[in-house]
Amino acid sequence: MSNQAIPVLDHKLALSLLESFNSQGALMAWNARLTSMSPGACEISLPFGQAVSQQHGYFHGGVIGTIADAAGGYAANTLLMPVSECLTAEYKINIVAPGLGDTLIARGKVLKAGKTLVVAGAEVFVVHEGQEKLCAIMQQTLFVIPKTTADKN
Amino acid sequence: MSNQAIPVLDHKLALSLLESFNSQGALMAWNARLTSMSPGACEISLPFGQAVSQQHGYFHGGVIGTIADAAGGYAANTLLMPVSECLTAEYKINIVAPGLGDTLIARGKVLKAGKTLVVAGAEVFVVHEGQEKLCAIMQQTLFVIPKTTADKN
Amino acid sequence: MSNQAIPVLDHKLALSLLESFNSQGALMAWNARLTSMSPGACEISLPFGQAVSQQHGYFHGGVIGTIADAAGGYAANTLLMPVSECLTAEYKINIVAPGLGDTLIARGKVLKAGKTLVVAGAEVFVVHEGQEKLCAIMQQTLFVIPKTTADKN
Amino acid sequence: MSNQAIPVLDHKLALSLLESFNSQGALMAWNARLTSMSPGACEISLPFGQAVSQQHGYFHGGVIGTIADAAGGYAANTLLMPVSECLTAEYKINIVAPGLGDTLIARGKVLKAGKTLVVAGAEVFVVHEGQEKLCAIMQQTLFVIPKTTADKN
Numbered sequence: 001m002s003n004q005a006i007p008v009l010d011h012k013l014a015l016s017l018l019e020s021f022n023s024q025g026a027l028m029a030w031n032a033r034l035t036s037m038s039p040g041a042c043e044i045s046l047p048f049g050q051a052v053s054q055q056h057g058y059f060h061g062g063v064i065g066t067i068a069d070a071a072g073g074y075a076a077n078t079l080l081m082p083v084s085e086c087l088t089a090e091y092k093i094n095i096v097a098p099g100l101g102d103t104l105i106a107r108g109k110v111l112k113a114g115k116t117l118v119v120a121g122a123e124v125f126v127v128h129e130g131q132e133k134l135c136a137i138m139q140q141t142l143f144v145i146p147k148t149t150a151d152k153n
Numbered sequence: 154m155s156n157q158a159i160p161v162l163d164h165k166l167a168l169s170l171l172e173s174f175n176s177q178g179a180l181m182a183w184n185a186r187l188t189s190m191s192p193g194a195c196e197i198s199l200p201f202g203q204a205v206s207q208q209h210g211y212f213h214g215g216v217i218g219t220i221a222d223a224a225g226g227y228a229a230n231t232l233l234m235p236v237s238e239c240l241t242a243e244y245k246i247n248i249v250a251p252g253l254g255d256t257l258i259a260r261g262k263v264l265k266a267g268k269t270l271v272v273a274g275a276e277v278f279v280v281h282e283g284q285e286k287l288c289a290i291m292q293q294t295l296f297v298i299p300k301t302t303a304d305k306n
Numbered sequence: 307m308s309n310q311a312i313p314v315l316d317h318k319l320a321l322s323l324l325e326s327f328n329s330q331g332a333l334m335a336w337n338a339r340l341t342s343m344s345p346g347a348c349e350i351s352l353p354f355g356q357a358v359s360q361q362h363g364y365f366h367g368g369v370i371g372t373i374a375d376a377a378g379g380y381a382a383n384t385l386l387m388p389v390s391e392c393l394t395a396e397y398k399i400n401i402v403a404p405g406l407g408d409t410l411i412a413r414g415k416v417l418k419a420g421k422t423l424v425v426a427g428a429e430v431f432v433v434h435e436g437q438e439k440l441c442a443i444m445q446q447t448l449f450v451i452p453k454t455t456a457d458k459n
Numbered sequence: 460m461s462n463q464a465i466p467v468l469d470h471k472l473a474l475s476l477l478e479s480f481n482s483q484g485a486l487m488a489w490n491a492r493l494t495s496m497s498p499g500a501c502e503i504s505l506p507f508g509q510a511v512s513q514q515h516g517y518f519h520g521g522v523i524g525t526i527a528d529a530a531g532g533y534a535a536n537t538l539l540m541p542v543s544e545c546l547t548a549e550y551k552i553n554i555v556a557p558g559l560g561d562t563l564i565a566r567g568k569v570l571k572a573g574k575t576l577v578v579a580g581a582e583v584f585v586v587h588e589g590q591e592k593l594c595a596i597m598q599q600t601l602f603v604i605p606k607t608t609a610d611k612n
Contacts, residue, residue, distance in 0.1 A: 024208050024213060025202075025204055025213070026215060026216055027213075029204035050178040050182070051182035052178065053177070055173050060179035061222055061240075062179060062216075062223065066216070066218065070215065087248070089447060091245070091246060092398055093244060094571075094598065094600060095240070096571040111553075111555075111596055112556075116449075117395060119553045119596060137571070141553060245445060245551055249420070264400075267402070269575065272402055290425060294549055296576065326514050330519060331508075331509040332512060332513060356488070357484055357485060358484065359483070359485060360482075361479050361482040366485035366525070367525075367528055367547045368521065368524060368526070372522070372524065372525060373521070375520055375524065376521065394520045396554065397552060398550070400549040401546070
């Protein structure tokens with residue numbers, strides 16, 4: 001149904017990433033999809049709707065922040081899973097244009113992979129009348145933790 | 154039904170704030186409520202549920218970021234509305250503890266009110282077994298714009 | 307000569323903090339001083355001069371950022387030294403007023419002390435004609451490391 | 460003496476940028492140099508020395524932050540001067556490796572140029588034994604102001 005093609009990652013890793021992503025209630029409630037992954041990079045897409053809107057009918061800034069955060073986190077997870085995973089320690093996001101359009105696309109990538117901390121960045125685009133427009137820029141610090149036994153099952 | 158007591162703000166301002174808040178589809182979908190406001194400060198509360206969860210069953214980091222952002226923004230709006238309002242230029246948030254609990258409470262306040270830019274901060278608490286625990290700290294820059302004619306109607 | 311009173315910290319900790327501070331060439335070149343410390347908090351002061359100025363004759367934004375970063379870091383070090391110390395993982399600073407004055411004062415405090423990460427904040431004030439004015443607000447993530455043998459000597 | 464080649468900018472703009480840069484006492488005290496500029500981009504270099512060091516003999520984190528901030532600001536100024544200029548509203552920087560080396564190089568570029576706000580980024584590298592190594596990543600918001608009459612003279 002959705003286009004979750006994950007060409008260059010091994011099968012076990014891909015499953016681990018999708019299983020984690022699909023168990024995030026907040027992202028699922030918005031119909032967010034992992035639309036692309038490669039080592040150190042990740043793309044998440046999200047259709048417009050009432051549940052992701054703000055008062056002017058655009059994508060909500062918090063929604064934009066959430067998928068930017070997720071895109072950076074899953075970019076890091078491509079390098080960490082299934083052995084480890086990451087938690088967001090902090091992120092900073094600039095909203096640079098209104099989120100006007102029918103689809104939101106966040107592209108995250110790892111900027112520096114340390115043993116305990118990973119720094120990632122993401123750009124968020126809004127698609128309006130077939131054109132992608134940059135609407136947000138994020139920089140983020142992720143904390144690496146062992147993947148719990150419960151998650152491994 | 155909800156406890157949207159706004160004791161110290163004038164009636165027109167309070168209406169303007171609530172009307173703006175209640176027209177944010179993303180916040181409404183989560184049953185977020187403006188639970189307190191005073192000049193330069195704002196509190197938003199949010200019950201736990203599937204649509205605000207992440208993969209471990211806690212409040213999602215993006216949800217925490219969203220209500221922190223909203224709490225800072227509406228804290229600024231208490232000083233700006235109904236003449237002006239603000240847009241988020243950027244925010245930075247540290248997640249300092251897992252969002253485990255039944256209610257999320259964000260308390261925003263204005264740290265510096267400039268003519269064009271407002272700097273606000275917010276602390277987010279998660280309520281677990283009746284105890285509030287700090288789970289996130291945010292710092293934010295807001296951009297002041299005139300309230301549009303459409304919004305005033 | 308300078309007022310480096312450290313009333314509430316024990317002697318060994320105070321020595322460790324001062325030794326570390328005084329070995330920072332950049333801070334020494336500016337005549338920065340640790341003017342107050344208590345558990346989880348720290349104050350650094352800095353006199354105006356050509357070497358800390360920008361093009362309009364104010365304190366340079368980078369200097370303001372530097373002492374904010376240092377104030378947060380030494381606030382954390384009051385809880386960590388002499389066993390451990392911290393490195394700055396990242397910080398975010400808002401400059402909220404021009405740095406016009408004769409003295410810069412940064413007050414840092416620990417907002418959340420974790421085992422591996424410490425979140426601190428700092429406010430920076432500029433003293434002009436005897437009045438303190440808020441000029442910057444910082445939020446920061448510090449990374450805890452063991453104090454090296456070399457440093458302990 | 461220094462290699463301040465500014466190939467693609469017009470003469471008046473280049474003079475305006477250099478005049479501004481060279482009047483920053485803090486950067487001059489460190490022997491910082493504008494080593495490259497093009498529309499929307501800027502490179503600043505800085506030799507190692509006692510006055511830019513921290514307690515372990517590396518480049519100080521505050522110094523790294525300062526030239527990252529300056530690199531982003533002058534990247535923006537290439538698009539603004541001589542009509543306007545910019546002030547730093549805020550920046551966020553991740554230190555990703557120790558600043559060990561003989562030269563620090565910051566490369567800033569404009570990520571989004573708005574009318575009132577400009578978002579810029581910078582990467583900072585440290586040169587050690589002839590090799591450049593990434594040591595910091597910055598994201599920044601700049602505020603556009605008219606260039607004052609005094610500055611224009």
